[in-house]
Amino acid sequence: MNAKSQASTAGYAVQSATSSLAPFSFQRRSVGPADVKIDILYCGVCHTDVHITRNEWRGTTYPCVPGHEIIGRVAQAGARVKMFKEGDLAAVGCMVDSCRTCENCKDNLEQFCEKGAIFTYNSPDKHTGVMTYGGYSDSVVVDEAFVLHVPKNLNLAAAAPLLCAGITTYSPLRHNKVGPGQKVGIVGLGGLGHMGVKLAKAFGARVVVFTTSPDKVKDALRLGADEVVDSKKEEEMKKQANSFHFMLDTVAAQHDINAYLVLLKRDGTLTQVGAPAEPLSVQVTSLIFGRRNFSGSLIGGIKETQEMLDFCGAHNITSDVELIPIQKINEAYDRLVKNDVKYRFVIDMASLKKAS
Numbered sequence: 001m002n003a004k005s006q007a008s009t010a011g012y013a014v015q016s017a018t019s020s021l022a023p024f025s026f027q028r029r030s031v032g033p034a035d036v037k038i039d040i041l042y043c044g045v046c047h048t049d050v051h052i053t054r055n056e057w058r059g060t061t062y063p064c065v066p067g068h069e070i071i072g073r074v075a076q077a078g079a080r081v082k083m084f085k086e087g088d089l090a091a092v093g094c095m096v097d098s099c100r101t102c103e104n105c106k107d108n109l110e111q112f113c114e115k116g117a118i119f120t121y122n123s124p125d126k127h128t129g130v131m132t133y134g135g136y137s138d139s140v141v142v143d144e145a146f147v148l149h150v151p152k153n154l155n156l157a158a159a160a161p162l163l164c165a166g167i168t169t170y171s172p173l174r175h176n177k178v179g180p181g182q183k184v185g186i187v188g189l190g191g192l193g194h195m196g197v198k199l200a201k202a203f204g205a206r207v208v209v210f211t212t213s214p215d216k217v218k219d220a221l222r223l224g225a226d227e228v229v230d231s232k233k234e235e236e237m238k239k240q241a242n243s244f245h246f247m248l249d250t251v252a253a254q255h256d257i258n259a260y261l262v263l264l265k266r267d268g269t270l271t272q273v274g275a276p277a278e279p280l281s282v283q284v285t286s287l288i289f290g291r292r293n294f295s296g297s298l299i300g301g302i303k304e305t306q307e308m309l310d311f312c313g314a315h316n317i318t319s320d321v322e323l324i325p326i327q328k329i330n331e332a333y334d335r336l337v338k339n340d341v342k343y344r345f346v347i348d349m350a351s352l353k354k355a356s
Contacts, residue, residue, distance in 0.1 A: 010352055011137030012326055013063040017055035020330045021136070024063060028141045029127050036147045037076040038090050043135035044069025044160040044319075045345035047191065047252060050333050052122055056277065060122055067135025068094045068120040069163040069346075071156050081144045089150040091309070093163035094299050096120050096132060096142045108303040110146075136326065138352050148306050151313025158318035161191065161344040162309060164299065165319060169196040169248060170308040171300035172271040173203060176246050180204035185240075185247035186225070187260055189216045192250035192273060194320060194343040197223045200248070202315045208240070210260070219342065223320075231259070242266075242290070250274045261286035261294060269293040319344045325351030 013024035031037045049066035051057050070092040074084050084090055098105050098113035105113050118125065121134030134140075150159060169192055178184055184205040186196040193209070200207045201224035208227045209220040220228045229236050240263045247260055252274035261270055261282070270293070272280075287294060300308065312318065320343045324332055332345045 009133075009137050009139055011065045011133065012329060012352075013065045013133075013136070014053045015063050017053075017060065017062075021053070021066075021333070024065060026063075026065070026133055026137075028133075028139060029125075031076050031078050031141055032127075033078040033080040034143050034145070035078045035141050036074055036081055036084050036090060036144050037139060037141045038070070038072040038092065038147070039075045039139050040070055040072040040135055040137060040349045042071045042157045042160040043067040043347045043349060044164065044321075045324075045329070045332055045336065045347060046161075046164050047336060048164070050336055053333075061131045064122055064131075065133035065136050066121055067137070067347075068092070069160045069165075070120070070135035070140060071150055071160045071163070072139075072349075075139065078144070083144060083149070084147060089152065089156070091148040091150050091159075091163055092120060092135065092140060092142050092146065093148065093167060093305055094120055095302070096123075096146050097126065100145075108301040110301050111299050136329070136347065138349060146302055148302070148309060151309060153316065154313055155318055157323050157346045157348065158321050159309075159312070160346050161195070161319035161321065162312055162317075163305070165191045165195045165344060166199075166312060166317075167300040167305045167308050168192055168273050168297070169250070170199050170311070171304055172248060172273060172295075172297040173199055173246075174304070174307075175297065176269055176271065178203045178205050178246055182206070182245040183208065183243055185210060185244045185260070185263065186250065187231075187247060188250040188274060189213070189220055189223075189343075190250060190339060191319075191341075191344045193248075194219075194223055196248045196250060197225050198317050199311075201225075202311070202317060205246075208244075237263070244268055247271070248273060252276055254278055254280070257281070257294070258283045258286045261292055262290075264290060264292045266290050267292070269295060271295045271297050273297055319346075321346045323348050325354070327351060327354070
C-alpha cells in the first residue's frame with residue numbers, strides 16, 4: 001500500500017558503509033487514521049546503530065537514517081487513535097509494526113513475528129514500499145499500536161535508552177523470574193550492563209557485576225551492585241562457582257562464555273543479549289554438569305515494553321546518559337566503539353534545526 005507523503009523531514013543519514021552521518025532530507029508518510037505523528041525530542045544512540053550504518057551485520061540499505069530509542073510529543077493523531085492525543089508524551093522503540101496475526105504476535109511477542117517484525121529503521125515499510133527511517137530526525141509517523149506512553153516523572157533524555165537498552169535487559173530478567181533471594185550476575189558494564197544492574201536490583205536480587213575494567217568497580221557499586229568481580233582474576237572467578245541463579249551477559253565482543261556458565265547453580269540460566277560478531281564456543285560439559293541453561297533474548301514485545309516503562313516510572317529508573325547535539329554524532333560513534341561513554345549517548349534533537 002502506498003501512502004501520500006507529507007512535508008519534508010529533516011534528519012541525519014549515512015549514504016554508504018564508509019560515509020559519515022550527515023544532514024539528509026526525506027519524506028515521511030502522511031498521518032493515517034490509526035497513526036500518530038511524533039515530534040522527536042530525544043533519540044538514544046545504540047551500538048546497533050553503529051553496526052547497521054557501517055554494514056557490519058550485512059544487509060544495510062542506503063541511505064540509512066538510524067535511531068530506535070525515540071521520545072517526543074504527539075503532534076498529530078489519526079481519526080481512529082484512542083490512546084494518544086496532541087501534546088502527549090510518546091515513545092517508539094525498535095519496532096514500528098508486525099503481521100499481528102501469527103502465534104508470536106498474538107502472544108505479544110512481536111519481535112519474533114513469524115513474517116518478520118518491521119523495525120524502526122532499515123526495514124521494509126509496508127506503507128511506503130521503501131525502507132523505514134529512524135529517529136535521527138525531527139519527526140516520525142507510527143501506527144498507534146506500536147507507540148508507547150512515557151511516565152511523566154522520568155527525565156526524558158535519560159529515559160530514551162529505555163526503549164532499547166531498558167527492554168533488552170528487563171525482558172530476560174522478567175522472563176527468568178528474577179526476584180528477592182536470588183543471586184544475579186551481570187557480565188559487562190556498558191549501555192546494556194548498567195541498565196541490567198539497575199533493573200535486577202529493583203527486582204530485589206543480589207547483584208554481582210563482572211568486568212575486565214578495574215576502573216568500573218566504583219561505578220558498578222554506585223549503580224547498585226552488591227559486589228564486583230574482576231573477571232580477569234582466576235581466583236575471584238573461582239569463588240563465584242555454582243552460586244548464581246541467573247546471569248545476563250551483555251558483552252558484544254568475543255569472550256569465554258564457559259567461564260561464566262560454570263558459575264551457575266544447578267538449573268541456573270545464562271542469557272546472552274550482547275551479540276558478538278563471531279560465534280561463541282560453548283563447552284557442552286559446562287551445561288551438562290549442573291543441568292545449566294544457555295539462552296538468548298531479543299528486546300521485548302510492545303506490551304512488555306510498556307510494562308518496563310511503567311516499572312521504571314514507579315522506581316524512577318533511567319539510563320546514565322551523555323547528551324549531545326546531532327552535530328557530534330560521528331564523534332559519538334567513534335567514542336562508542338572505544339567504550340568511551342558512561343553509559344549511553346542521547347541526541348538532543350533540538351540541535352537538528354541548527355544542523356539543517
